[in-house]
Amino acid sequence: MSQTTENTLATPVGITLERYIMRKQSEFAFATGELSQLLRDIALAGKIVNREVNRAGLSRITGAMGEKNVQGEHQQKLDVEANIRFVRALTNGGECCAVLSEEDEEIIQTGNVNGKYVVAIDPLDGSSNIDVNVSIGTIFSIYRRVSRNGGPARQEDFLQGGRAQIAAGYVLYGSSTMLVYTTGHGVAGFTYENSLGEFFLSHPDIRIPRQGPVFSCNEGNWFDYPEFVRAFLTTCKERRLTARYVGSLVADYHRNLFTGGIYLYPPTVDKPTGKLRLLYECYPLAFLIEQAGGVAVTGADLVLDVPPTADLHQRAPLFVGSADLVEELRCKATN
Ligand SMILES: O=P(O)(O)OC[C@H]1O[C@](O)(COP(=O)(O)O)[C@@H](O)[C@@H]1O
Numbered sequence: 001m002s003q004t005t006e007n008t009l010a011t012p013v014g015i016t017l018e019r020y021i022m023r024k025q026s027e028f029a030f031a032t033g034e035l036s037q038l039l040r041d042i043a044l045a046g047k048i049v050n051r052e053v054n055r056a057g058l059s060r061i062t063g064a065m066g067e068k069n070v071q072g073e074h075q076q077k078l079d080v081e082a083n084i085r086f087v088r089a090l091t092n093g094g095e096c097c098a099v100l101s102e103e104d105e106e107i108i109q110t111g112n113v114n115g116k117y118v119v120a121i122d123p124l125d126g127s128s129n130i131d132v133n134v135s136i137g138t139i140f141s142i143y144r145r146v147s148r149n150g151g152p153a154r155q156e157d158f159l160q161g162g163r164a165q166i167a168a169g170y171v172l173y174g175s176s177t178m179l180v181y182t183t184g185h186g187v188a189g190f191t192y193e194n195s196l197g198e199f200f201l202s203h204p205d206i207r208i209p210r211q212g213p214v215f216s217c218n219e220g221n222w223f224d225y226p227e228f229v230r231a232f233l234t235t236c237k238e239r240r241l242t243a244r245y246v247g248s249l250v251a252d253y254h255r256n257l258f259t260g261g262i263y264l265y266p267p268t269v270d271k272p273t274g275k276l277r278l279l280y281e282c283y284p285l286a287f288l289i290e291q292a293g294g295v296a297v298t299g300a301d302l303v304l305d306v307p308p309t310a311d312l313h314q315r316a317p318l319f320v321g322s323a324d325l326v327e328e329l330r331c332k333a334t335n
């Protein structure tokens with residue numbers, strides 16, 4: 001039997017997310033099904049938010065909410081809607097004890113005091129693109145609680161560090177809707193079939209090329225970038241790499257995952273620690289990229305090795321993508 005047939009039979013493209021989760025669970029003798037259920041809850045919320053995104057213009061879930069979140073950013077109505085949907089699905093699912101969300105200053109206790117897991121989430125990523133019909137996403141990161149004796153979750157459950165993540169992923173609401181995640185055993189992608197209401201395995205074993213033709217960053221901030229970033233971007237242009245920037249982290253990241261490339265959100269003069277949030281943007285995407293054979297750094301350091309401080313919404317610079325490109329930038333950051 002040829003290798004391709006063996007691979008296809010091993011994890012046949014087209015199986016449902018549900019079946020895939022069950023298959024993967026059966027590979028772990030001590031799996032108890034709680035993480036599987038949590039992944040299903042996230043997929044369910046992703047389907048509901050997908051529906052709201054698709055019809056946002058009709059259902060008047062457009063525009064600003066008129067309030068600011070803990071980051072001082074104007075909340076979009078869809079930010080709040082997505083937040084409600086994910087928190088509700090994680091609460092009703094029973095496995096998640098608490099949620100840390102970009103849209104809430106404090107930890108949200110779900111009441112599932114015996115839940116073994118906590119989830120850090122960016123319910124709607126790419127907020128500036130919500131009302132203009134450009135791809136947006138959701139990013140999530142899952143930890144097993146350290147406070148195991150039941151009761152409400154504690155801050156320390158979320159501050160275990162990037163390498164303590166049990167699972168991480170994102171949902172991309174784009175020309176098609178996809179769920180991409182890892183549990184530390186490679187990266188798989190699922191495409192949503194609207195008419196059947198199911199995610200189907202479409203990309204079994206995602207690997208990012210070591211090199212790539214694309215660099216993604218907001219060059220409008222050029223004059224505020226550190227010298228090593230400008231030096232790196234100059235070499236990208238000298239090599240005639242292509243500039244691509246959607247302005248939605250999930251969308252830029254997803255494209256580069258398949259084409260090869262590098263996404264940069266450097267520190268700037270007004271944001272010396274960068275814009276993106278370590279716990280629910282940088283850590284999960286760094287976990288995924290390392291599982292796909294890529295690299296993620298904050299400059300000289302690997303993102304997953306950056307220890308969290310006590311600030312749940314702390315920011316960090318992010319340089320992520322193809323190993324050769326990111327290592328090149330890291331070299332410049334170190335010298
Ligand atoms: O407008 P800028 O400064 O380029 O920032 C765009 C970046 O900010 C973000 O929108 C931040 O995420 P949120 O939309 O979740 O706040 C990223 O998705 C995106 O890559």
Ligand SMILES: [Mg+2]
Nearest residue numbers: 122125126281
């Ligand atoms: Mg975001």
Ligand SMILES: [Mg+2]
Nearest residue numbers: 102122124125
């Ligand atoms: Mg967001």
